[in-house]
Amino acid sequence: MGMGADPQRAADVADAMRALARTGFLPAEQRAYAAQDRPLPLWHGQTNSQPSTVATMLRLLEVPVGGRVLDVGAGSGWTTALLARLVGPGGSVLGLELDPQLARWGAANLAAQRMPWATLEPAAPDVLGRPVEGGWPRILVSAAPRSMPAELVAQLAEDGGRMVIPVRSTLQVVLRAEGRTTVTSHGSYSFVPLR
Ligand SMILES: C[S@@+](CC[C@H](N)C(=O)[O-])C[C@H]1O[C@@H](n2cnc3c(N)ncnc32)[C@H](O)[C@@H]1O
Numbered sequence: 001m002g003m004g005a006d007p008q009r010a011a012d013v014a015d016a017m018r019a020l021a022r023t024g025f026l027p028a029e030q031r032a033y034a035a036q037d038r039p040l041p042l043w044h045g046q047t048n049s050q051p052s053t054v055a056t057m058l059r060l061l062e063v064p065v066g067g068r069v070l071d072v073g074a075g076s077g078w079t080t081a082l083l084a085r086l087v088g089p090g091g092s093v094l095g096l097e098l099d100p101q102l103a104r105w106g107a108a109n110l111a112a113q114r115m116p117w118a119t120l121e122p123a124a125p126d127v128l129g130r131p132v133e134g135g136w137p138r139i140l141v142s143a144a145p146r147s148m149p150a151e152l153v154a155q156l157a158e159d160g161g162r163m164v165i166p167v168r169s170t171l172q173v174v175l176r177a178e179g180r181t182t183v184t185s186h187g188s189y190s191f192v193p194l195r
Contacts, residue, residue: 020081024113027043049078058086065091069137070138084118089117135154143191144167159177166189
């Protein structure tokens with residue numbers, strides 16, 4: 001934030017999670033379990049992530065109001081919707097999901113929340129993430145690669161771009177600033193594999 005800028009309201013993760021009920025992002029047979037703090041099965045072996053883990057990841061991402069976010073592994077659309085709520089109508093969120101059936105269902109779940117500044121698209125099987133001019137200020141990854149993907153680090157904005165990504169079972173934060181990339185570790189979690 002530059003000198004003299006209006007202080008931005010801190011994006012409030014707890015408020016976003018209260019406003020966007022998980023039930024809207026679960027198959028009918030799983031909705032009864034929405035309040036349980038555990039991952040819930042979608043299909044094809046994929047899951048709706050554990051709420052406390054989602055909250056931790058969103059906090060670590062430090063999403064600014066008006067920000068642009070890439071959400072890799074968007075699944076049910078829940079994280080895409082939460083990010084949309086955090087950035088607000090002045091921001092934008094692109095969710096990418098590799099499983100085409102999940103991507104269709106996740107896009108419909110997201111559309112029902114009426115936040116048209118967020119979209120959920122099928123990921124191209126041969127391209128990880130989505131390279132854009134100038135890079136993404138924020139990237140969230142909800143599936144775990146075996147090692148840090150250079151393609152995604154390269155898609156981060158060079159001036160303060162921040163990515164939250166599980167690598168194997170360690171949650172990592174990648175920051176690109178002042179010509180350097182720094183990586184910090186934030187505990188152990190279990191994730192479905194990034195494919
Ligand atoms: C934990 S799940 C879904 C979490 C999701 N954010 C949610 O809120 O429901 C992670 C998703 O990543 C997807 N995935 C795996 N590899 C991917 C890739 N290369 N690009 C996009 N999505 C991928 C999986 O199909 C799976 O649906």
